[in-house]
Amino acid sequence: MILSASTDSIARAAELISKGKLVAFPTETVYGLGASAYNAEAVERVFAVKSRPAHNPLIVHIASVDDVHFAARLPIEHKVKERFAAVSQFWPGPLSIVLPKNPRIAPAVSAGLDTVAVRVPDNAVARAIIREARCPIAAPSANVFGSVSPTTAQHVEESLADTIDLVIDGGPCRIGLESTVISLLGEKVQILRPGGITREDLSHVLSPGDLAPVELKRFERANTVEERSGLLSPGMLASHYAPRTPLYFKEDFPIRPPGKRVGLICFKEPPADFPGHEYAYVWILSKDGDLDEVAAKLFAALRQMDGYGLDLLLVDSCPEDGIGYAIMDRLRRATYKG
Ligand code: TXA
Numbered sequence: 364m365i366l367s368a369s370t371d372s373i374a375r376a377a378e379l380i381s382k383g384k385l386v387a388f389p390t391e392t393v394y395g396l397g398a399s400a401y402n403a404e405a406v407e408r409v410f411a412v413k414s415r416p417a418h419n420p421l422i423v424h425i426a427s428v429d430d431v432h433f434a435a436r437l438p439i440e441h442k443v444k445e446r447f448a449a450v451s452q453f454w455p456g457p458l459s460i461v462l463p464k465n466p467r468i469a470p471a472v473s474a475g476l477d478t479v480a481v482r483v484p485d486n487a488v489a490r491a492i493i494r495e496a497r498c499p500i501a502a503p504s505a506n507v508f509g510s511v512s513p514t515t516a517q518h519v520e521e522s523l524a525d526t527i528d529l530v531i532d533g534g535p536c537r538i539g540l541e542s543t544v545i546s547l548l549g550e551k552v553q554i555l556r557p558g559g560i561t562r563e564d565l566s567h568v569l570s571p572g573d574l575a576p577v578e579l580k581r582f583e584r585a586n587t588v589e590e591r592s593g594l595l596s597p598g599m600l601a602s603h604y605a606p607r608t609p610l611y612f613k614e615d616f617p618i619r620p621p622g623k624r625v626g627l628i629c630f631k632e633p634p635a636d637f638p639g640h641e642y643a644y645v646w647i648l649s650k651d652g653d654l655d656e657v658a659a660k661l662f663a664a665l666r667q668m669d670g671y672g673l674d675l676l677l678v679d680s681c682p683e684d685g686i687g688y689a690i691m692d693r694l695r696r697a698t699y700k701g
């Protein structure tokens with residue numbers, strides 16, 4: 364069942380979560396599938412409903428930075444504390460921070476690790492649900508494992524409707540890509556998944572000693588489930604976020620294969636002499652190529668194009684700085700053929 368966000372529906376969602384039920388709710392990044400992070404059975408159901416492998420830890424959502432102790436184990440060592448003070452300036456926002464885990468968090472949430480990824484979502488509906496549920500909420504993206512993350516309540520309904528207890532509709536997600544995941548616990552601050560808070564943003568707030576070390580984890584290092592063991596962020600597999608239609612970067616298909624129905628996702632309006640007639644569908648994400656707009660609309664476009672029964676889907680690429688890095692990270696996984 365979908366209810367639009369209101370005082371009543373938020374109260375209902377919070378009550379369901381506090382009783383161990385599963386509720387999908389909006390965040391600024393993507394829709395999350397929420398369960399009480401303290402309730403082992405509810406968390407297990409999240410894994411079951413998503414067909415998510417048990418080795419892939421979930422992100423825990425809290426309502427404010429002052430509540431971090433509900434999810435993480437404090438005090439933390441001095442270096443981590445300093446880094447946390449710097450990067451938590453991005454809360455509420457699309458940044459998940461890996462910290463030592465509070466033992467009350469159900470072990471399945473973090474796939475048995477002694478760490479937990481925590482974030483404060485920049486969405487008033489999400490924070491109201493967390494506050495009223497009076498528990499930290501474990502919430503992966505509200506989609507079946509490996510598929511494209513949902514950025515509207517309808518996307519959630521399409522894939523999980525029959526298996527969860529409620530969907531709260533708060534409109535389309537503002538950012539449209541999952542949060543940046545970072546670990547503060549290593550020798551260097553490490554970006555485990557690029558997202559809405561960019562490497563540049565993080566470098567600005569970290570101390571000079573931490574600036575250079577902000578390091579991106581290349582997805583190539585996690586191509587297979589076997590390679591995954593030993594990875595810091597076990598959920599980062601190479602093939603992910605994929606539509607069913609074979610997806611390729613446009614630059615890898617300079618000539619349209621004859622007799623095939625091909626769709627194209629453009630980042631900006633193509634030039635006047637563009638041979639649009641060669642494509643069954645052309646989707647323009649942003650008139651002037653604004654990459655924030657591209658990020659916000661990308662997953663919805665992938666889903667919609669996937670419904671057209673095309674033989675082939677092509678997509679633009681972009682420079683890999685700022686949010687462009689996260690866009691290309693998702694597209695590399697979505698186009699990955701093994
Ligand atoms: O934007 C988001 O982060 C969304 C919304 C709902 O908040 N959530 C989301 O969750 O994308 P999910 O489960 O689809 O992705 C969780 C990511 C995975 O890549 C996982 O490996 C990483 O976070 N992660 C979680 N806990 C971790 C931990 N303790 N150490 C390292 N990586 C962790």
Ligand code: MG
Pocket residue numbers: 503504512
């Ligand atoms: Mg996900």
